[in-house]
Amino acid sequence: MGSLPPAFARMFALGPMFILAVSCLGCATSLQGGAMHYQYFSAPSERDAWSPKIAGWQRRSLREEAESGPTPLPPVSQAADGGAVVSSTEDARGLRSKYLNFRAAKKRALAREVASWVQSQAPIHYVEDGVIDHWATLEETLASNGDDCDGLELLTFHALRDLGFGSEEVFRAIIFRPDDGQHHMVTLWFEDADDPWVIDPTGAMTLGMPRMSEFPGWVPLKVFTDRVEFTVRAPDPPSGPDLAAHDDWP
Numbered sequence: 043m044g045s046l047p048p049a050f051a052r053m054f055a056l057g058p059m060f061i062l063a064v065s066c067l068g069c070a071t072s073l074q075g076g077a078m079h080y081q082y083f084s085a086p087s088e089r090d091a092w093s094p095k096i097a098g099w100q101r102r103s104l105r106e107e108a109e110s111g112p113t114p115l116p117p118v119s120q121a122a123d124g125g126a127v128v129s130s131t132e133d134a135r136g137l138r139s140k141y142l143n144f145r146a147a148k149k150r151a152l153a154r155e156v157a158s159w160v161q162s163q164a165p166i167h168y169v170e171d172g173v174i175d176h177w178a179t180l181e182e183t184l185a186s187n188g189d190d191c192d193g194l195e196l197l198t199f200h201a202l203r204d205l206g207f208g209s210e211e212v213f214r215a216i217i218f219r220p221d222d223g224q225h226h227m228v229t230l231w232f233e234d235a236d237d238p239w240v241i242d243p244t245g246a247m248t249l250g251m252p253r254m255s256e257f258p259g260w261v262p263l264k265v266f267t268d269r270v271e272f273t274v275r276a277p278d279p280p281s282g283p284d285l286a287a288h289d290d291w292p
Contacts, residue, residue: 086273099177103268157241164244192227194243213265
């Protein structure tokens with residue numbers, strides 16, 4: 043993603059452990075060694091180092107949409123949820139459960155198809171930013187015939203929304219790898235509000251469409267769209283008599 047916001051650059055100079063302590067993000071593992079259950083939709087602080095960068099991209103993206111109009115593709119699905127939910131009193135062989143399972147399977151297949159296509163195009167159209175890390179809009183990425191991860195990620199972000207995935211379930215995301223201080227841009231699809239699917243445009247983190255919980259070495263920092271912005275927070279440390287038994291919280 044190129045250069046970092048000044049506040050993050052200063053923290054990186056002091057090393058990854060300092061970053062973890064200050065941000066309270068911690069490592070991406072739970073007390074039992076499983077996945078951390080992040081709070082993905084927290085309001086950003088007034089001094090959030092990423093907010094000006096996100097706001098600048100949002101303004102340009104909305105201005106571009108107002109000038110050219112949205113992509114004229116018909117929706118595939120208007121539903122926000124993708125999973126089949128069958129109550130304990132409902133026959134799993136009933137029409138409702140069959141329909142919900144069919145719909146969920148089709149949405150996942152479509153999302154995986156988008157992921158596969160974008161990841162196949164990334165080696166052809168990946169272009170590194172220069173000295174300045176510019177977050178392109180979709181039109182800028184298409185007109186330039188490529189971009190780095192934050193531009194190529196827009197192919198996934200816009201494709202899913204153009205194909206009918208709800209604006210409340212598809213988000214751009216900034217993720218961070220504490221081991222080497224690397225930042226990356228991916229798309230998160232919140233079929234599950236606690237453990238979204240990850241679509242990485244370039245494969246720097248992963249290929250295919252795995253769950254975020256499968257990558258404890260990466261920490262989500264921000265989720266946003268062209269209209270909203272949220273800060274991702276780790277859950278609060280446990281309290282009570284069991285606290286002393288857990289010394290891996292930041």
